[in-house]
Amino acid sequence: MIGRLAIVGLGLLGGSVAKAARADSLAREIVGIGRNPTTLAPALAEGAVDRVTTELREGLSGADMIVLATPVATLERLMPAVWQAAPPETLITDVGSTKAAIVRVAEALSAKRPQDFVGSHPMAGSNLSGFAVSRADLFRSATIIVTPTEATVPDAAKRVTQFWEAAGGRVVTMDPASHDRAVAAISHLPHLVADALVAAVARMDPQFFDVAARGFKDTTRIAASSPTVWREIFEENRDALAEAVAAFRSTLDDLELLLRSGDAARIEAELERIRVIRERLR
Amino acid sequence: MIGRLAIVGLGLLGGSVAKAARADSLAREIVGIGRNPTTLAPALAEGAVDRVTTELREGLSGADMIVLATPVATLERLMPAVWQAAPPETLITDVGSTKAAIVRVAEALSAKRPQDFVGSHPMAGSNLSGFAVSRADLFRSATIIVTPTEATVPDAAKRVTQFWEAAGGRVVTMDPASHDRAVAAISHLPHLVADALVAAVARMDPQFFDVAARGFKDTTRIAASSPTVWREIFEENRDALAEAVAAFRSTLDDLELLLRSGDAARIEAELERIRVIRERLR
Numbered sequence: 254m255i256g257r258l259a260i261v262g263l264g265l266l267g268g269s270v271a272k273a274a275r276a277d278s279l280a281r282e283i284v285g286i287g288r289n290p291t292t293l294a295p296a297l298a299e300g301a302v303d304r305v306t307t308e309l310r311e312g313l314s315g316a317d318m319i320v321l322a323t324p325v326a327t328l329e330r331l332m333p334a335v336w337q338a339a340p341p342e343t344l345i346t347d348v349g350s351t352k353a354a355i356v357r358v359a360e361a362l363s364a365k366r367p368q369d370f371v372g373s374h375p376m377a378g379s380n381l382s383g384f385a386v387s388r389a390d391l392f393r394s395a396t397i398i399v400t401p402t403e404a405t406v407p408d409a410a411k412r413v414t415q416f417w418e419a420a421g422g423r424v425v426t427m428d429p430a431s432h433d434r435a436v437a438a439i440s441h442l443p444h445l446v447a448d449a450l451v452a453a454v455a456r457m458d459p460q461f462f463d464v465a466a467r468g469f470k471d472t473t474r475i476a477a478s479s480p481t482v483w484r485e486i487f488e489e490n491r492d493a494l495a496e497a498v499a500a501f502r503s504t505l506d507d508l509e510l511l512l513r514s515g516d517a518a519r520i521e522a523e524l525e526r527i528r529v530i531r532e533r534l535r
Numbered sequence: 536m537i538g539r540l541a542i543v544g545l546g547l548l549g550g551s552v553a554k555a556a557r558a559d560s561l562a563r564e565i566v567g568i569g570r571n572p573t574t575l576a577p578a579l580a581e582g583a584v585d586r587v588t589t590e591l592r593e594g595l596s597g598a599d600m601i602v603l604a605t606p607v608a609t610l611e612r613l614m615p616a617v618w619q620a621a622p623p624e625t626l627i628t629d630v631g632s633t634k635a636a637i638v639r640v641a642e643a644l645s646a647k648r649p650q651d652f653v654g655s656h657p658m659a660g661s662n663l664s665g666f667a668v669s670r671a672d673l674f675r676s677a678t679i680i681v682t683p684t685e686a687t688v689p690d691a692a693k694r695v696t697q698f699w700e701a702a703g704g705r706v707v708t709m710d711p712a713s714h715d716r717a718v719a720a721i722s723h724l725p726h727l728v729a730d731a732l733v734a735a736v737a738r739m740d741p742q743f744f745d746v747a748a749r750g751f752k753d754t755t756r757i758a759a760s761s762p763t764v765w766r767e768i769f770e771e772n773r774d775a776l777a778e779a780v781a782a783f784r785s786t787l788d789d790l791e792l793l794l795r796s797g798d799a800a801r802i803e804a805e806l807e808r809i810r811v812i813r814e815r816l817r
Binding site for chain 2: 376377378395396398425427434435436438439440442443444445446447448449450451452453454455456457458459460461462463464465466468469470471472473474475476477478479480481483484487488491494495496497498500501502504505507508509512513515517520521522523524525526527528530531532533534535
């Protein structure tokens with residue numbers, strides 16, 4: 254059990270960390286830190302946290318574990334202050350959806366003032382955001398990627414893994430660069446593709462939407478997400494996303510060529526290969 | 536109410552037409568026609584049809600309405616025999632997922648031996664196929680596109696519309712070419728894109744699938760469909776699909792360029808425009 258858990262940012266993810274920690278008794282005291290008192294108030298009123306503050310130094314004082322849950326762009330600006338304000342060798346993790354840049358910043362900061370940092374990325378979310386949609390069971394059965402490096406204190410990775418597992422998550426360990434390539438492929442690319450599908454149909458003829466059935470809605474569901482959050486994610490993971498888009502584009506070209514060949518046996522074999530891969534994901 | 540309803544092909548769609556017609560008392564007698572007696576037996580045993588036969592002429596004799604529900608490729612080969620075997624000026628529709636080619640064949644046949652044909656496309660289905668997964672409520676709340684032309688007997692379009700509405704569907708009328716462009720955009724393109732997404736990730740690194748969350752699964756759900764059915768659909772709607780793929784490709788290129796510009800305001804404005812369009816589909 255953690256003594257004092259400090260959470261910076263009480264949106265969907267930070268709020269859910271607080272609620273999960275409360276529900277599963279993972280910490281004796283939970284402190285919520287945010288910029289705006291009015292967005293902190295509901296967390297306090299609901300009892301998800303014991304205390305709220307807009308002062309980073311006050312909020313991190315005496316913390317045994319810190320979860321950084323602000324948007325990624327804010328996070329990197331905030332980290333130097335966190336490293337200064339936190340007690341030395343505090344267990345710190347974040348919930349950012351890209352990892353290489355954040356881990357790089359964290360390790361540069363820890364070289365000067367050691368903190369037990371390890372990056373996390375809970376693959377849980379929603380196309381909604383904010384504390385109002387946070388839930389104690391957000392991480393239950395979710396995949397949480399934890400990204401230790403050679404510089405990580407081994408015990409830090411172990412304790413962060415235990416924290417997510419105690420909140421119901423399934424932890425997968427990857428190095429930060431592999432994480433960014435993986436999420437570019439299975440999260441950021443599908444998002445951009447869903448955006449392009451919606452925009453392409455709108456460009457062809459908006460009346461076509463009148464006959465959109467479940468398949469189109471499933472395929473494009475993630476296109477109804479926060480523009481600010483996704484602009485930041487696309488920007489933050491620019492290089493890995495470019496690689497994934499290139500792989501997708503050449504795969505689509507190959508598939509189209511194969512369809513044009515009219516070779517029924519080869520076409521069906523390829524569609525069957527894809528079907529089997531997709532079936533395994535269920 | 537229809538006197539004798541004959542259904543050619545008792546798979547997912549044909550079986551569901553039979554069950555819906557039975558459940559909603561749309562016909563006094565329902566005849567199931569298929570190639571294989573063993574696949575017809577369950578429909579008879581369950582009471583979805585009153586009679587089954589492998590003989591087209593016998594099955595269509597005295598029919599007041601005929602629903603053609605075989606795969607599209609089989610359908611075009613079968614239609615000349617249907618036009619000959621059906622009583623003259625019988626109400627005929629089909630459930631094929633492309634329309635221009637089928638309607639062209641039907642109108643050429645009707646020029647020689649008049650039948651009251653109008654094409655239909657129920658936008659209902661599943662990634663499963665066969666009578667075993669057919670359901671009386673498959674068309675309930677589904678969009679059914681009906682595709683009359685200048686050559687269509689007006690009463691035929693009206694009666695087919697009434698039939699689908701009685702089965703619970705929402706009927707949208709389009710000309711056959713617009714139908715094919717619309718379904719290329721909102722059904723066949725998303726399918727091909729989902730296939731390409733799965734194949735692209737497999738090509739990048741199959742281990743990435745280990746961290747695939749709900750977004751990826753939603754976006755690629757339709758990639759787990761019958762290779763034979765989809766090979767035929769892609770082939771049948773080749774031209775409209777090529778147009779849709781071209782529109783998608785250039786939209787994706789534009790989006791990627793916009794992301795690379797780093798212009799946060801313009802990127803967020805475009806993502807917001809897309810979000811609003813997608814939200815409206817709910």
